[in-house]
Amino acid sequence: DVKVTQSSRYLVKRTGEKVFLECVQDMDHENMFWYRQDPGLGLRLIYFSYDVKMKEKGDIPEGYSVSREKKERFSLILESASTNQTSMYLCASSFPPGAGSYGYTFGSGTRLTVV
Amino acid sequence: AQSVTQLDSHVSVSEGTPVLLRCNYSSSYSPSLFWYVQHPNKGLQLLLKYTSAATLVKGINGFEAEFKKSETSFHLTKPSAHMSDAAEYFCVVSANFGNEKLTFGTGTRLTIIP
Numbered sequence: 001d002v003k004v005t006q007s008s009r010y011l012v013k014r015t016g017e018k019v020f021l022e023c024v025q026d027m028d029h030e031n032m033f034w035y036r037q038d039p040g041l042g043l044r045l046i047y048f049s050y051d052v053k054m055k056e057k058g059d060i061p062e063g064y065s066v067s068r069e070k071k072e073r074f075s076l077i078l079e080s081a082s083t084n085q086t087s088m089y090l091c092a093s094s095f096p097p098g099a100g101s102y103g104y105t106f107g108s109g110t111r112l113t114v115v
Numbered sequence: 116a117q118s119v120t121q122l123d124s125h126v127s128v129s130e131g132t133p134v135l136l137r138c139n140y141s142s143s144y145s146p147s148l149f150w151y152v153q154h155p156n157k158g159l160q161l162l163l164k165y166t167s168a169a170t171l172v173k174g175i176n177g178f179e180a181e182f183k184k185s186e187t188s189f190h191l192t193k194p195s196a197h198m199s200d201a202a203e204y205f206c207v208v209s210a211n212f213g214n215e216k217l218t219f220g221t222g223t224r225l226t227i228i229p
């Protein structure tokens with residue numbers, strides 16, 4: 001089974017801190033994604049990457065950046081955490097487009113609280 | 116561009132009665148459509164997917180959905196609700212079999228009345 005592992009289940013950070021959320025997948029997937037989940041809003045895409053050192057903005061990239069130095073690892077960075085970034089963050093990985101079958105896998109999430 | 120609208124934020128049904136969760140989509144290309152379920156404090160689980168094959172799609176736990184292009188709908192149904200079905204359900208749209216970015220609906224919380 002594909003495993004998408006997020007390094008922390010719960011995090012509490014202070015306003016203004018730089019925060020790193022780490023995600024690792026073990027199935028050699030090209031694609032990786034970061035979403036945030038908020039009540040009543042569903043999941044919204046923050047950033048995604050289709051290859052190493054490649055990144056594209058999703059629907060809500062403001063206040064975030066990402067890093068993908070290795071294929072299996074995709075990091076989400078909050079440059080200066082703010083209280084409105086308190087949320088559940090979900091990482092996912094998938095097969096490349098046109099793979100012919102669905103291979104999207106989500107991690108179990110990191111619940112971040114910014115105080 | 117793509118989007119989904121889940122028409123009900125909350126649905127309550129009695130145990131043993133049918134479930135209907137409604138979803139309309141908008142897409143500028145042939146979409147792939149999915150339903151995910153999330154039980155309290157649990158991760159996302161794929162219920163079923165439509166990727167341009169049969170329009171009636173059967174999923175896990177007795178759920179099914181029908182892709183209706185003329186109505187741009189992908190409603191989720193189950194003939195008889197069980198207490199364990201209480202959860203939040205997300206309708207999702209994507210392209211290319213869903214291996215690109217996913218667009219989620221805002222979710223429908225399903226409550227089962229004993």
